[in-house]
Amino acid sequence: MSSTLRLQTVALYWVLSTSPVWASETMTQDANAHRVRQAFTNWQQGKGTVFDLLAPNAIWTVTGSSPVSGVYNSKKDLLEQAVRPITARLATAISPTVQSIVAEEDVVVVLWSGEATALDRQPYKNTYLWHMTFEDGQITQVKAFLDTYVLNDLMHRVKPAQ
Template identity: 40%
Template sequence: MPLLTSLRFRAGLVALGVVASFALLPQSTYASQATSAESRNKQIVTEAFDRWESGGTGFFDELLAPDVVWTIKGSGPSAGTFQGRDVFVDQAVRPFVSRLSTPIRPVDKRVWADGDHVIVNWDGEGMARDGVPYRNSYAWILRMRDGNAVEVIAFLDLTPYDDVLRRVPAPTTNGEHP
């Protein structure tokens, strides 16, 4: 009888091992897919920043989904949430860049990915039309889907940003600067 019990015990252990292996297989497959998605998202965002740093001008069109929700955190007049890429560009990007003589370019960046989120901590520099340099540090948290950011939470020092908007007059409607 002890031999029969020992065989049943061994068979039970083998069966348990087989079941455990199958239970772990989907997790390891999922982990591999998640790591692949993280790497792909990090690469997409890093390459978009690299093109912007090198003089590219299509950063927001390249990276943002048309229905992106962009939130600028803070309490200044520029803080708020923008529904859609066009709304964000029209209400937050264009009014600011129209007051610059040289565009903001990333000069330093660090990029991390976690699941479908990519975090970018970057420093940017540009020149306002009145000759005063603009420098700021940013932290953007992008939630990615299908190669585009569908949600962005942006942290920056709003004081220098709002100062450019306040200090430098907007161009007139015919595109000339006052």
């Protein structure tokens, strides 16, 4: 390959890799990953949760087979029909620990573990993987994977607080 052709190839690669579209996507990925990381930090510090990032009409799917598995078509439905029945069985808030966060385009995936104490004073420990889609800085769609065996045990073993 001639030095002129090699130079043109390098120049073309540089132009394509530094294009505004690529830079914009990278900035969005980084911003969304930062939002998620900050939301988990806030949660650990008792200053909110990741649910604060949800758009009002977010669609949240809890996979598996548990009393709260299914599709929730709004933030309100998720909080009332899935989150509240779980937290009503806990004596302490779930304390999250993030293992990893991966972002690509408008998707952020977080692998995390949570620990709490149930009302019967037994530990509740679970591992979660949330696949979150962002739009304009808000989460609009989530697929949540978790150990439903552990969740089922909590839901059937512990009577919710009134």
